[in-house]
Amino acid sequence: MLRRAELNSSPLPCPVGATPLFLAPMAGISNGPFRRVCREGGAGLVFTEMISARAFRFGSRRTKEMGVFHPDEHPVAAQIFGREPEEMALAAQYLAEAGAGIIDINMGCPVKKILKSGSGVQLMREPDRAGAIARAVVARVDVPVTAKIRLGWSAMEENYISIARILESEGLSAITLHPRTRVQGYAGDAQWKHIAYLKEAITIPVIGSGDVRTSENAIAMFQTTGCDAVMIGRGAFGKPWIFGEIKSSLEGHPEEADVHFRRRLISTHIDLIIREMPGQRSTVHLRKHLGWYSKGIPGGSDFRREINGLDDPDDIVDLAVEFLGLRQVQC
Numbered sequence: 001m002l003r004r005a006e007l008n009s010s011p012l013p014c015p016v017g018a019t020p021l022f023l024a025p026m027a028g029i030s031n032g033p034f035r036r037v038c039r040e041g042g043a044g045l046v047f048t049e050m051i052s053a054r055a056f057r058f059g060s061r062r063t064k065e066m067g068v069f070h071p072d073e074h075p076v077a078a079q080i081f082g083r084e085p086e087e088m089a090l091a092a093q094y095l096a097e098a099g100a101g102i103i104d105i106n107m108g109c110p111v112k113k114i115l116k117s118g119s120g121v122q123l124m125r126e127p128d129r130a131g132a133i134a135r136a137v138v139a140r141v142d143v144p145v146t147a148k149i150r151l152g153w154s155a156m157e158e159n160y161i162s163i164a165r166i167l168e169s170e171g172l173s174a175i176t177l178h179p180r181t182r183v184q185g186y187a188g189d190a191q192w193k194h195i196a197y198l199k200e201a202i203t204i205p206v207i208g209s210g211d212v213r214t215s216e217n218a219i220a221m222f223q224t225t226g227c228d229a230v231m232i233g234r235g236a237f238g239k240p241w242i243f244g245e246i247k248s249s250l251e252g253h254p255e256e257a258d259v260h261f262r263r264r265l266i267s268t269h270i271d272l273i274i275r276e277m278p279g280q281r282s283t284v285h286l287r288k289h290l291g292w293y294s295k296g297i298p299g300g301s302d303f304r305r306e307i308n309g310l311d312d313p314d315d316i317v318d319l320a321v322e323f324l325g326l327r328q329v330q331c
Contacts, residue, residue: 019247020044020229021218023236024209025079025104025148027111031066033272034289035073037265038236041257042244044229046076050106050114053082053091069099077102077146081109083118083129085136096141102173103137105147107163110182121150121182124163134170144173148209151194154183160194161201168202176207176231195225207231215242215249222250238292240265266293267326270317282313290320299323 023030023038025047035046048066055063069076078100080091092103107130109120123130138145147167152158164175179194180186190210199206208227212218213235221230236242241257248255257265273285287307294300303323307316320326 019243019250020207021243021246022077022207022229022231023047023243024231024233025049025077025106026233028288029237031277031285032068032070032073033269033276033285034240035076036070036272037240037269038243039073040268041240041242041265042247043232043240044243045102046073047104047231048076048078048100050079050081050109051091051095053080053084053087054117056091056094057087064094067095067098067100074099075101077104079104079106079148080137081106081114081119083123083133085129085132088133089136089140092137092145093140096143101143103141103143103145104176105133105137105145105172108148108150108176108178110150110185115182121153124149124152124159124182125157127159127163127166130163131166131170134167134172138171145171146174146176146207147172148176148178150178151181151191154181157181158194161198164198164202168204172204174205174207174228175202176209178209180210192221192225195221195227199226199228205229209233215246215254218246219249238289238295240269263324263326266320266324270320270326274313274317283311283316286313286316286320290316290324293324297324 021042021044023035023043023046027049030047030049038046051066052063067078078095080088080103082088096103106120107123111120114120115122134147149160149163151160158181160177167175175198177195177198179191192208195206195208205228207229208221208225209231212221212230212232218230221227232242241262245256269289270286274282277285290307291304294303307319310316
């Protein structure tokens with residue numbers, strides 16, 4: 001069990017008493033509805049999905065919608081990606097003025113589309129540019145600025161410590177390390193030992209990320225790496241209550257979320273998707289999340305097959321209410 005003082009000493013603006021357990025920035029996942037149910041499920045801080053700095057420059061309506069935050073999700077960190085310092089600074093300014101409590105710079109995404117734009121983990125191959133982006137963003141906003149990085153491009157280019165030191169020197173408040181290379185993508189095991197190495201190499205807080213799917217994983221990451229916070233991504237798929245479960249384990253009284261709380265969170269999530277993502281967007285997100293919520297439940301595969309054959313969100317919700325034993329959701 002970790003000491004209570006350690007649990008309540010988050011490196012970033014979390015609610016008083018909150019355990020430093022953060023929802024990761026995930027494209028197509030970490031949207032407003034999911035952020036809100038994860039906050040209710042116990043997350044101390046939630047990150048947005050990646051937001052394009054260049055799209056802000058060109059006035060993209062959908063991109064600006066990604067910068068609308070509900071009071072229930074605060075504190076929220078907005079993650080931006082791009083490669084031009086001034087564009088990144090302008091996007092950061094817009095999001096900070098919109099209510100983001102933290103600006104996070106994406107320097108770790110390994111997806112080809114992002115790499116082709118010269119963003120994401122590509123920036124780790126351009127230390128001067130990475131530093132210039134950090135400098136421009138820090139100078140433009142009055143909120144903490146963080147960055148998410150990987151080990152490097154490949155096993156032969158593991159430069160995460162040197163990049164982190166550059167970012168620290170430019171005024172960043174914390175670094176998140178996902179300990180895989182760009183070449184690895186999401187394959188293999190995350191190499192947590194590097195989180196410990198980074199913790200020893202810099203003075204600002206280090207947030208650990210990678211392969212945390214259970215309370216046991218989270219405890220192990222805290223204890224073996226000495227990280228200041230743990231970021232959870234795929235481990236929260238279909239389990240927005242995982243944050244509260246981990247918190248109870250860290251405090252020494254492990255407790256699973258009861259069925260009524262789980263059903264309430266699922267109902268809330270469905271309702272938010274319907275209300276805030278109208279039309280086809282609702283259908284896409286309902287199929288995705290209900291697929292995860294139904295994993296491990298008898299008859300789940302048949303349920304997923306049925307909802308994937310439905311286009312009307314109302315029909316999907318009706319089936320979900322019956323299968324998952326939910327209270328009726330307002331559509």
